[in-house]
Amino acid sequence: MPHVLPLVAPSSVGSSVTIEQDHGAVIRRSILPGGVRVFTETIPGMRSATIGAWFGVGSRDETDEHAGSTHFLEHLLFKGTSRRSALDIAEAFDRVGGESNALTGKEYTCYYARVIDEDLPMAVDVILDMVTSARLDQSDFDMERGVILEEIAMNEDDPGDVIHERFAEAVLGGHPLGRPIGGTPAIIESVSRDAVWEHYRQHYGPSTLIVTAAGGVDHDVVCGLVATALATGGWDLTSSVAPAGRRDAGAAVEASHTPVIDVVRSELEQAHLLLGTRGFASTDDRRNTLAVYNAILGGGMSSRLFQEIREKRGLTYTVYSFGAPSAETGLFGVYAACTPAKAPEVERLMAAELERMAEGVTDAELERAKGQIAGSMVLRLEDSYSRMSRLGKAEMAFGELWSIGEMLDQVHAVTAADVVRLATEIASRERAIVRVGPQR
Structure with a gap:
C-alpha cells in the first residue's frame, strides 16, 4: 500500500480515504455534507488528542476595508457564543487540564484544543461552537480592540519581532504577504465590528472548514462529533457542496527594491x-x-x-x-x-x-x-x-x-x-x- 495520502478533495460528499502510516498509525479522510473536510490520525497508545478547526484565510486575504479582521476574529471567537460565555469556554478546558488556543498566519487560521482522549467530545463541541456561533458583540469588540493594541505594543517592544516584520516589508513591498499579521495600531483603531463580521461571513463556512484530529482518536467518532456540533451551530450540512479549492500558488510576487x-x-x-x-x-x-x-x-x-x-x-x-x-x-x-x-x-x-x-x-x-x-x-x-x-x-x-x-x-x-x-x-x-x- 502506498504511503502518500492524496488529499485533493473530491467533489462527491462522503468520499473517504484510509491509509496506514508508520508504526501502526492510520490516517483517514472524509468529506461531510456541505464540503467539510475531516482528517484524523489515530496513533496507537497515545492518550492525548488534539482537534483543530482550520480555515485557509490569513492576513494576506484581507481587503483594505477588512484589514486586521483575521487577527481580530481569532480573539473574538473566544469571547463567547449563544451557548457559552468566555468564562465557560476557559473553564471547560481548565476543568480537564486541557488547553485551547488559536493561531493566525498570513495564509491560514486555526482554532485548536488539546485534551486527553476521553475529553475529545467536549473539545470538539466547544471549538466548533466558537467557530459557528461566536457572538461578535460590539461590547466585546470594543474591549478586545484594547487587548489587541496592547499585544501590538508588546510586539513593538521586541526588536526581534520588529525586524522580522520590517524584513517582510522590505522584500515583499506592497504585497499583502508583506503586511503584519496582527495589523498596525492605526488599522486596529479604524476597523469596525461590521467589517470583521463581513470578513467572518465571507470566509467561514462548511466548504472552507478543515477539521483535523490526531492522537487517541477514532475517525468515525470524530466525524459524528463534527457533524453534530456544526448542525447545533446552525451550519447547513444538507447540500452536496464541494470543498473550497486551495490557494493559487502560481501567482507572481515581485520582490521589493527597497534594500x-x-x-x-x-x-x-x-x-x-x-x-x-x-x-x-x-x-x-x-x-x-x-x-x-x-x-x-x-x-x-x-x-x-x-x-x-x-x-x-x-x-x-x-x-x-x-x-x-x-x-x-x-x-x-x-x-x-x-x-x-x-x-x-x-x-x-x-x-x-x-x-x-x-x-x-x-x-x-x-x-x-x-x-x-x-x-x-x-x-x-x-x-x-x-x-x-x-x-x-x-x-x-x-x-x-x-x-x-x-x-x-x-x-x-x-x-x-x-x-x-x-x-x-x-x-x-x-x-x-x-x-x-x-x-x-
Missing part, C-alpha cells in the same frame, strides 16, 4: 541585523534542499554562521538563518544581534557566509545536516498537536501527505550539488538589509 531599512531604537543595548532575500514557495520541489542548506548555513550550533561568528570570534550570542515559505514565494534570511560597535563586522560576515555556501559544502556537513533534520523531524511529531497540525497544513498547501519515512527519504536524497545550485541562486538574488538598534 536597506534602518530603524533607530536608542533605548536598545544591541544592534539587531537581518540580511536576506526572497525565498521559495512551500510547494517548491527544492524545499528539502533548502532545509539542508539552511541547516549547514545557520540551523544549529555546528552551523557555519554559529561557528564562524560566535564560536571563533565571539561577536554575538544569537545568530541563525531561516526560511519562511508561502504559497507562491517565501523569505530567506540571516539574523544576528550584537553590540552596536560590532555590527558592521557581523553584517560583513553574514554576507560572506551566504556567498561561501555557493562555493561548496563538505560531505561531513551534508551528512550532519541530514541527520539534524531527520532527528528534529521525528521528534517534532511525537505529540498529538504536531500530528494534527501536519494534517491541516498538508491539506491546505500540498494536496498530499507523505509518511514520515518518505519525508526522511526525500531529505537523504539531497546531494551536495543540489545544495550548491540552491546556494548560488540565493547568493545571486537582490538582498534586503534591516537594522534595528541605536544610531550607528
Whole structure:
C-alpha cells in the first residue's frame, strides 16, 4: 500500500480515504455534507488528542476595508457564543487540564484544543461552537480592540519581532504577504465590528472548514462529533457542496527594491541585523534542499554562521538563518544581534557566509545536516498537536501527505550539488538589509 495520502478533495460528499502510516498509525479522510473536510490520525497508545478547526484565510486575504479582521476574529471567537460565555469556554478546558488556543498566519487560521482522549467530545463541541456561533458583540469588540493594541505594543517592544516584520516589508513591498499579521495600531483603531463580521461571513463556512484530529482518536467518532456540533451551530450540512479549492500558488510576487531599512531604537543595548532575500514557495520541489542548506548555513550550533561568528570570534550570542515559505514565494534570511560597535563586522560576515555556501559544502556537513533534520523531524511529531497540525497544513498547501519515512527519504536524497545550485541562486538574488538598534 502506498504511503502518500492524496488529499485533493473530491467533489462527491462522503468520499473517504484510509491509509496506514508508520508504526501502526492510520490516517483517514472524509468529506461531510456541505464540503467539510475531516482528517484524523489515530496513533496507537497515545492518550492525548488534539482537534483543530482550520480555515485557509490569513492576513494576506484581507481587503483594505477588512484589514486586521483575521487577527481580530481569532480573539473574538473566544469571547463567547449563544451557548457559552468566555468564562465557560476557559473553564471547560481548565476543568480537564486541557488547553485551547488559536493561531493566525498570513495564509491560514486555526482554532485548536488539546485534551486527553476521553475529553475529545467536549473539545470538539466547544471549538466548533466558537467557530459557528461566536457572538461578535460590539461590547466585546470594543474591549478586545484594547487587548489587541496592547499585544501590538508588546510586539513593538521586541526588536526581534520588529525586524522580522520590517524584513517582510522590505522584500515583499506592497504585497499583502508583506503586511503584519496582527495589523498596525492605526488599522486596529479604524476597523469596525461590521467589517470583521463581513470578513467572518465571507470566509467561514462548511466548504472552507478543515477539521483535523490526531492522537487517541477514532475517525468515525470524530466525524459524528463534527457533524453534530456544526448542525447545533446552525451550519447547513444538507447540500452536496464541494470543498473550497486551495490557494493559487502560481501567482507572481515581485520582490521589493527597497534594500536597506534602518530603524533607530536608542533605548536598545544591541544592534539587531537581518540580511536576506526572497525565498521559495512551500510547494517548491527544492524545499528539502533548502532545509539542508539552511541547516549547514545557520540551523544549529555546528552551523557555519554559529561557528564562524560566535564560536571563533565571539561577536554575538544569537545568530541563525531561516526560511519562511508561502504559497507562491517565501523569505530567506540571516539574523544576528550584537553590540552596536560590532555590527558592521557581523553584517560583513553574514554576507560572506551566504556567498561561501555557493562555493561548496563538505560531505561531513551534508551528512550532519541530514541527520539534524531527520532527528528534529521525528521528534517534532511525537505529540498529538504536531500530528494534527501536519494534517491541516498538508491539506491546505500540498494536496498530499507523505509518511514520515518518505519525508526522511526525500531529505537523504539531497546531494551536495543540489545544495550548491540552491546556494548560488540565493547568493545571486537582490538582498534586503534591516537594522534595528541605536544610531550607528
